[in-house]
Amino acid sequence: MNMKKRWISLYVENQIGVLAKISGLFSGKSYNLDSLTVGETEDTSVSRMTIGLTCDDITFEQIKKQLNRSIEVIKVMDFTDIPIHKKEILFIKINSCSDKDREEIFRIVNAFELKVTDYSKKSVLVECVQTEMKNNDMIALFNRIFPNRIEVVRGGSVAVEAISSAER
Amino acid sequence: MIKGTDLFVKALKEEGVDILFGYPGGQAIDLFDSLYDQDDIEVILPRHEQALIHAADGYARSTGKVGVCLVTSGPGATNLVTGIATANYDSVPLVCFTGQVPLGLMGNDAFQEVDIVGITRSICKYAVTVRKREDLGRIIKEAFYIARTGRPGPVVIDLPKDIQQAMGSAEYPKEVAIRSYKPNESVHIGQIKKAAGILKKAKKPLFLVGGGVNISGANEQMTKLAEQTGVPVITTIMGKGAVPSSHSLYMGNIGIHGSYAANHAVSECDVLFSIGTRFNDRITGKISEFAPHATIIHIDIDSASISKNIVVDVPIVADAKLAIEALLEHTTKLSVEPWVKQVTQWKEQYPINMERYEGLTPEKVIRYINEHFENPIVTTDVGQNQLWTTQYLEIESNRQLLTSGGLGTMGYGFPAAVGAKLGNPERDVIAISGDGGMQMNIQELATAVALELPLTLVVFNNGYLGNVRQWQEMFFNKRYSSTCLTYRKSCERDCMNKDKCCPKYTPDFVKLAESYDAYGIRVMKEEDIEKAFAYAKEHKNAPTLIEFIIEREANVSPMVPGGKPLYDMIMDC
Numbered sequence: 001m002n003m004k005k006r007w008i009s010l011y012v013e014n015q016i017g018v019l020a021k022i023s024g025l026f027s028g029k030s031y032n033l034d035s036l037t038v039g040e041t042e043d044t045s046v047s048r049m050t051i052g053l054t055c056d057d058i059t060f061e062q063i064k065k066q067l068n069r070s071i072e073v074i075k076v077m078d079f080t081d082i083p084i085h086k087k088e089i090l091f092i093k094i095n096s097c098s099d100k101d102r103e104e105i106f107r108i109v110n111a112f113e114l115k116v117t118d119y120s121k122k123s124v125l126v127e128c129v130q131t132e133m134k135n136n137d138m139i140a141l142f143n144r145i146f147p148n149r150i151e152v153v154r155g156g157s158v159a160v161e162a163i164s165s166a167e168r
Numbered sequence: 169m170i171k172g173t174d175l176f177v178k179a180l181k182e183e184g185v186d187i188l189f190g191y192p193g194g195q196a197i198d199l200f201d202s203l204y205d206q207d208d209i210e211v212i213l214p215r216h217e218q219a220l221i222h223a224a225d226g227y228a229r230s231t232g233k234v235g236v237c238l239v240t241s242g243p244g245a246t247n248l249v250t251g252i253a254t255a256n257y258d259s260v261p262l263v264c265f266t267g268q269v270p271l272g273l274m275g276n277d278a279f280q281e282v283d284i285v286g287i288t289r290s291i292c293k294y295a296v297t298v299r300k301r302e303d304l305g306r307i308i309k310e311a312f313y314i315a316r317t318g319r320p321g322p323v324v325i326d327l328p329k330d331i332q333q334a335m336g337s338a339e340y341p342k343e344v345a346i347r348s349y350k351p352n353e354s355v356h357i358g359q360i361k362k363a364a365g366i367l368k369k370a371k372k373p374l375f376l377v378g379g380g381v382n383i384s385g386a387n388e389q390m391t392k393l394a395e396q397t398g399v400p401v402i403t404t405i406m407g408k409g410a411v412p413s414s415h416s417l418y419m420g421n422i423g424i425h426g427s428y429a430a431n432h433a434v435s436e437c438d439v440l441f442s443i444g445t446r447f448n449d450r451i452t453g454k455i456s457e458f459a460p461h462a463t464i465i466h467i468d469i470d471s472a473s474i475s476k477n478i479v480v481d482v483p484i485v486a487d488a489k490l491a492i493e494a495l496l497e498h499t500t501k502l503s504v505e506p507w508v509k510q511v512t513q514w515k516e517q518y519p520i521n522m523e524r525y526e527g528l529t530p531e532k533v534i535r536y537i538n539e540h541f542e543n544p545i546v547t548t549d550v551g552q553n554q555l556w557t558t559q560y561l562e563i564e565s566n567r568q569l570l571t572s573g574g575l576g577t578m579g580y581g582f583p584a585a586v587g588a589k590l591g592n593p594e595r596d597v598i599a600i601s602g603d604g605g606m607q608m609n610i611q612e613l614a615t616a617v618a619l620e621l622p623l624t625l626v627v628f629n630n631g632y633l634g635n636v637r638q639w640q641e642m643f644f645n646k647r648y649s650s651t652c653l654t655y656r657k658s659c660e661r662d663c664m665n666k667d668k669c670c671p672k673y674t675p676d677f678v679k680l681a682e683s684y685d686a687y688g689i690r691v692m693k694e695e696d697i698e699k700a701f702a703y704a705k706e707h708k709n710a711p712t713l714i715e716f717i718i719e720r721e722a723n724v725s726p727m728v729p730g731g732k733p734l735y736d737m738i739m740d741c
């Protein structure tokens with residue numbers, strides 16, 4: 001079956017309903033969608049989506065074709081096996097912290113080059129801008145050390161083609 | 169500066185629209201008002217919006233032009249939904265205008281407000297709400313272009329009332345430029361040569377032809393290709409007519425009710441050359457045993473149809489006509505006589521017929537049509553009537569058989585015939601349906617009478633929803649759950665008694681037709697078939713409904729049971 005993680009970068013018309021069209025395509029055809037981010041590009045009439053999904057080769061080919069045939073889709077790019085830069089923003093809020101907890105959090109933040117964005121006596125807000133996989137690891141780490149005390153919000157990955165490695 | 173509604177009318181005229189299927193309402197009243205002052209576009213008023221869109225669909229399929237619908241917001245729009253999905257599956261070009269509440273009220277749950285663009289997003293080619301008056305002309309232009317190009321399909325344009333009323337530019341664009349939509353207009357000659365090379369080496373090649381060949385109007389080319397190569401042809405239901413059904417190289421329909429010859433040919437062929445088909449589950453049977461020995465070549469205009477259900481060896485994304493024309497230049501006669509002889513022998517040895525039933529049968533009625541009508545347009549409903557028609561009807565070309573193949577929409581046949589007759593006033597149009605489907609859009613008798621359309625409506629009445637009943641007979645131990653149409657509450661629960669005296673059938677179709685000022689005649693015996701059609705032909709000013717009382721439990725044969733490979737057929741159901 002060759003199930004694996006795939007990435008698609010999509011140029012779409014920046015119009016009402018296009019996000020619903022794309023997400024509806026995934027739900028309507030039972031394609032598995034892991035994450036989807038969308039935002040305007042340098043041309044405000046165009047939006048760009050980064051879609052992460054897990055599926056087999058045949059389904060992935062079909063997904064790309066289905067996206068391509070959607071009238072509002074300008075371009076479909078397969079980012080799965082090409083050099084790209086990909087990052088996801090992740091907020092982890094740790095609650096009910098003791099002083100010792102806070103010290104531990106600051107040590108982790110230093111070790112992994114994260115950032116403390118906000119804190120109070122009892123809570124710390126950590127910001128991670130990493131790959132999706134590393135963010136998964138961070139969530140697992142904080143969850144292990146501070147079980148049932150963390151609150152997680154993640155933004156989904158955004159990706160762009162690499163410059164230097166693409167030119168080699 | 170002109171009103172939005174006037175630009176709407178101007179746009180339709182520039183697109184060459186001569187017939188519009190419309191049903192008015194509060195949010196469409198301005199549009200209808202603008203249509204009132206002109207004579208170029210005839211406005212047809214069906215009696216239900218679902219029938220309206222099927223009529224537009226029948227018009228579009230039979231003429232090759234874009235069908236145009238205009239309905240009001242809310243229920244007017246939602247009543248189109250089944251017809252939009254029907255057209256989408258069968259690649260029918262439609263532009264559907266829906267009235268909408270004013271922009272300022274949208275989202276407020278206003279009276280007769282629905283999000284029709286949201287509702288239809290997954291069942292149409294494109295759907296859009298016009299939000300600025302200055303976009304109106306461009307959007308209509310794009311809609312017609314999108315509907316008829318590439319793989320055709322339905323487009324929905326939602327028109328808020330204030331956009332309709334707003335003054336703005338009178339200009340209707342001449343050109344279309346959609347950066348995100350570039351239909352394929354060429355054919356990859358390298359792939360054509362590769363396909364031709366594979367075909368040349370084949371010992372048992374077979375053309376499998378789908379609706380795409382009929383839509384692209386490649387019938388002559390397809391026939392020529394079959395003759396030039398000497399390769400036999402089978403079709404899907406939608407592809408029927410791609411080559412004349414009387415052609416010696418035509419071996420019948422493939423599929424779960426396909427012919428023995430077609431199903432066995434596909435199971436034994438070594439090269440399956442398929443053009444314009446989606447490999448729907450109704451034609452493949454068990455996927456893993458579909459064309460097990462074949463190298464598969466697939467031409468389709470929609471790349472998403474290629475390797476969706478069946479993984480193919482040589483994909484060619486192209487319009488069927490362009491591709492076949494290219495193939496004609498790269499193919500010659502193959503020496504495959506033993507194979508053609510074999511398939512022809514199957515065809516002769518195992519013809520489809522209903523000889524096991526005595527007296528009046530659908531086969532005899534359809535064969536009568538074959539012999540006594542010159543180039544008619546035949547529409548079907550869905551169920552046994554559709555399967556019998558696609559089995560027995562002889563047709564010469566495309567745009568002659570209109571049937572809901574993909575969605576399988578009951579209630580399609582009669583309104584589609586209304587639309588087909590409007591688009592082809594000089595041709596005989598026959599709608600074949602069952603007693604179930606006929607009642608799903610029976611109100612169109614009023615439309616057909618009002619328009620003085622001499623349609624022939626063939627109703628095969630067996631008192632059952634026959635196709636489901638057949639399945640219940642074969643696979644559910646004759647438990648006829650909710651399929652008997654003569655049922656009364658006072659009936660015995662399991663009325664398995666052969667000599668049962670069933671309640672009187674309702675409605676009385678003959679009286680019903682007469683109540684609409686149409687003509688009605690009932691046929692109980694084989695020898696009255698001719699009389700009934702003669703009666704229908706006498707009447708030039710209104711439709712004639714012919715009710716054929718057929719064997720209640722007549723089945724469609726042969727059949728491939730669900731999940732079985734195509735060659736595993738029950739020959740006598």
